[in-house]
Amino acid sequence: MSVRPSASGTLESSGAAPDARPAPVRSHPSSPAAAPVVIGGVTKVYSNGTKALDGISFDVAEREFVTIVGPSGCGKSTLLRMVAGLGTATAGTIRVFALPPTQARRQQGGLAFVFQDPTLMPWRTVLANVTLPLELRGVEAGRRAEEGKRALDLVGLAQSASMYPRQLSGGMKMRVSIARAMAVHPRLLLMDEPFGALDEITRQHLDRELQDLWIRSPLTVLFVTHNVFEAVFMSTRIVVMSAQPGRVAGIIAVDVPFPREDAFRASPAFGRLVEAVTNLLAAHR
């Protein structure tokens, strides 16, 4: 695997309130060149008056794996949900492939979302769960089954197609959830602490699998976690957030080639990056 190009500096920006940027205007709204995610000056105030997010701005480029790290309550899940069009920003703009999120997710090869919980329907088999998004889009049964099996193959669960979710372990359920997201051939995958509820061993295993999947597929990933080690292991860049209200504390580039082996976790470079992220989190507590 080749070395991924990445931003040159280790610390791109820091400071509590980055300047709000308007989303760039493009002449061809859905041209392939459009950045997967552009977040410009996004502020979110809940109906009870709490300011959850304050002036968030950053972009995610094509084929990146960007991770948002922050303490609980920093609004990182709220931000990710808004990128998927679940909820709207009080101020600022979010563009996905240069489109508003609700339009982008209707596009062929748009975005897909993976929740913290597997969110499987217990009355559906594994295959029927994976093909649900296709069913809702009116794809005919034959092609649905084909696509579903392909997606299950991606996560190594082809032989479990006819099982029910209750028969699967936590890690397998999460893989089904990822297969369901992949069934629609997304170009952008949004993941909200997908492995947060799993044990450490399973988490590390799935991190590796997800990395392989990302390397093999034409995917851009925006990933939310509160686990600094996971963020360093997975990402091309890490967006570090501070809490109350949520702000971008800094963005750290991880200039380490892919695929990253487990040995990377034990390397001095890994330690330095973890320290950099941790210091940034601590400085903005």
Place this chain on the structure above:
Amino acid sequence: MTRAVRDYLPPLVFGALAIAVWYLVIALRHVPGYIVPSPGDVVAAAVKNWGFLSGAVLRTFLEALGGFALSTTVGVALALLMSQSRMIERSLYPYAVILQTIPIVAVAPVIIVWLGPGVPSIVTVSFILALFPIISNTTLGLVSTDHTLVNLMELNDASPGQLLLKLKIPFALPYIMGGLRIASGMSVIGAIVGEFVGGIGGVQGGLGYLIVATAGMLQMAYLFAAALASCVLGILMFFLMNGLSYVLLHTWHESSLQREN
């Protein structure tokens, strides 16, 4: 100990003991048969009047089934309607609760007056009694939908119809089955109360009429046999519902799963 012995022996032993005590009390206190019949008298009365009794049971069963089917249809439809809008729910739900609190023995005579004695009245009484558990359980099921699953449907831009058919109704199914199980028993009681108040004489009267008639003539053994038949009918309905539950839920729901541990 085999599974069958473990499952069936305790209730059988208890039943046998209860019957023994029943015999004992009658023998020791010299209770006359027209006050408390012995278990043997009850069985003899059931056998002697089998044709009449079985006809009454079948009639009551069909009436209860009619009331139950009607309450299921109307109850689920009303719950679906209420789940579509808070406004509709606020308008209707209080009246569903009031319907539940009106004593059926007060309503039944009114219905008999309006619809005349006979099957339509009896089915209506059965329907009214069985309606509320279905409305309340179905409504509970429809508003309990897992929120992240709703988010999932929203992310895939599901239509309101898809949301209902592919998520809300399957999710509510175990709740609906709970409502049906309660309602099935209520529908039998409703049918018997309906017959009690507005039944027709003879074999067409059903169990409710049979209970009134035998009590009036102090045929206690026959009365006990009729009451026992009512119980059997309720149990039959319960098992029918359990069967339906199993068919609909056994692949996925905790309530119908066979577990190894």
